[in-house]
Amino acid sequence: MIALLARDLRLAIRAGGGFGLGLAFFLIVVVLVPLGVGPSGATLALIAPGILWVAALLACLLSLDRIFALDHEDGSLDLLATAPIPLEGVVSVKALAHWLTTGLPLVLASPVLALLLNLPASGYGWLMLSLALGTPALSVIGTFGAALTVGLKRGGLLMSLLVLPLYVPTLIFGAEVVKRGATGQAVDSPLLLLAGITAGAAALLPFASAAALRVNLR
Amino acid sequence: MNLSVTDLAVARGGLPVLEGVSFTLAPGRALILRGPNGIGKTTLLRTLAGLQPPLAGEISAPPEAIAYASHADGLKATLTVAENLTFWARIFGTGAIAPALAAMNLAGLADRQAQNLSAGQKRRLGLARLLVSGRPVWMLDEPTVSLDTASVALFGGVVRAHLAAGGSALIATHIDLGLPEAELLDLTPLKAKPPGQGGITGAFDEAFL
Numbered sequence: 001m002i003a004l005l006a007r008d009l010r011l012a013i014r015a016g017g018g019f020g021l022g023l024a025f026f027l028i029v030v031v032l033v034p035l036g037v038g039p040s041g042a043t044l045a046l047i048a049p050g051i052l053w054v055a056a057l058l059a060c061l062l063s064l065d066r067i068f069a070l071d072h073e074d075g076s077l078d079l080l081a082t083a084p085i086p087l088e089g090v091v092s093v094k095a096l097a098h099w100l101t102t103g104l105p106l107v108l109a110s111p112v113l114a115l116l117l118n119l120p121a122s123g124y125g126w127l128m129l130s131l132a133l134g135t136p137a138l139s140v141i142g143t144f145g146a147a148l149t150v151g152l153k154r155g156g157l158l159m160s161l162l163v164l165p166l167y168v169p170t171l172i173f174g175a176e177v178v179k180r181g182a183t184g185q186a187v188d189s190p191l192l193l194l195a196g197i198t199a200g201a202a203a204l205l206p207f208a209s210a211a212a213l214r215v216n217l218r
Numbered sequence: 219m220n221l222s223v224t225d226l227a228v229a230r231g232g233l234p235v236l237e238g239v240s241f242t243l244a245p246g247r248a249l250i251l252r253g254p255n256g257i258g259k260t261t262l263l264r265t266l267a268g269l270q271p272p273l274a275g276e277i278s279a280p281p282e283a284i285a286y287a288s289h290a291d292g293l294k295a296t297l298t299v300a301e302n303l304t305f306w307a308r309i310f311g312t313g314a315i316a317p318a319l320a321a322m323n324l325a326g327l328a329d330r331q332a333q334n335l336s337a338g339q340k341r342r343l344g345l346a347r348l349l350v351s352g353r354p355v356w357m358l359d360e361p362t363v364s365l366d367t368a369s370v371a372l373f374g375g376v377v378r379a380h381l382a383a384g385g386s387a388l389i390a391t392h393i394d395l396g397l398p399e400a401e402l403l404d405l406t407p408l409k410a411k412p413p414g415q416g417g418i419t420g421a422f423d424e425a426f427l
Contacts, residue, residue, distance in 0.1 A: 002308075003305055003308035004305075004309065007294070007297070007301075007305045010297065010301070011294055011296060011297065014296035014297070073290075074291070074292055074293060074294070075288050075289070075290020075292040076290075076292035076293075078264075078269060078286070078288055079286070079292040079306075079347070080309070081268075081269060082268060082269065082281060082284065082285075082286045083306075083309045083310060084282065084309070084310060085309065217269055218269070218270040
């Protein structure tokens with residue numbers, strides 16, 4: 001499984017691997033929003049938590065269809081399914097690799113981009129923490145969506161429709177953590193709910209993803 | 219590892235394609251599958267490899283004993299030959315890749331990216347994966363596609379060495395691999411009858427209904 005993780009990370013950073021795609025998208029959205037909304041600091045500070053979270057979510061969504069589609073095209077998914085590692089392990093490693101190449105860079109870049117949106121200084125820590133807790137759920141749920149649509153030609157639209165409703169709780173609680181943190185309110189309940197969604201998704205969805213892959217590989 | 223298949227029926231896309239397939243593959247033996255396009259050679263191999271469930275019948279060997287080589291080679295274009303092969307060696311938990319590279323005449327290409335290989339070289343790399351899998355039963359689906367005569371002979375030698383070491387091979391192919399000792403199984407008479415004429419029914423393909 002470490003071999004699979006190492007291979008996926010290596011593929012991501014080689015030419016055309018898609019590393020930085022999500023990060024670039026995140027950057028573009030967050031740079032464009034102040035230009036569209038106007039330079040009023042108060043307005044920007046008000047919408048910053050929501051914009052940052054929506055941008056992070058869409059950036060994750062952008063690279064989801066690569067998780068299995070490329071392996072399916074070149075036949076390595078069939079070969080991985082017949083390899084001695086369990087398919088549940090394969091999908092967990094794939095989700096982890098997706099998070100390391102998409103979610104983690106977003107977490108690390110978010111304070112810089114929060115500056116562009118005039119997020120109050122008290123919200124920076126909560127922004128990073130909420131993204132760090134929430135983006136793994138985005139990767140795990142997205143892996144499930146990718147596994148469901150793996151055999152379909154151009155299944156990206158269907159996958160987005162399947163995955164976006166599942167992303168909504170993470171988005172609501174993640175943005176709520178930042179909003180409350182920035183205004184100095186208690187963040188306990190949205191933070192715990194956010195962590196709960198991630199823990200639940202990471203524990204249960206690999207089994208669903210593996211089952212979906214088995215059906216799709218028939 | 220003795221692979222014996224009893225009265226197996228397989229389906230593709232919800233339609234039965236083969237029924238009543240029975241054979242035994244002992245260690246050291248090779249069996250060549252013959253039959254026209256669409257008869258179900260690939261479907262049979264995928265079923266034996268555990269990628270899809272059979273409609274009926276028994277397969278004695280577990281999928282863990284089987285190394286499956288499909289039409290696609292499963293290569294990553296931006297990884298080098300050695301990286302591609304090392305990945306599969308680590309997945310299958312076996313050691314050195316050098317013997318496999320040497321056996322498939324790839325040693326000189328080890329540092330080249332897979333996207334810069336010719337079709338035949340890619341195929342040889344895909345087949346080298348079998349050698350690092352360390353599994354006794356090889357399932358080969360048209361292994362000689364895009365190989366030249368010399369490479370076909372090379373691969374025939376690799377298969378013969380595998381058989382001599384106690385392995386076995388099930389090969390779907392249309393050309394002569396230079397394995398005179400291999401048995402032949404013609405799948406044409408085993409074509410599944412339509413459901414209306416006494417064929418198997420219940421091959422419904424929906425997983426969630």
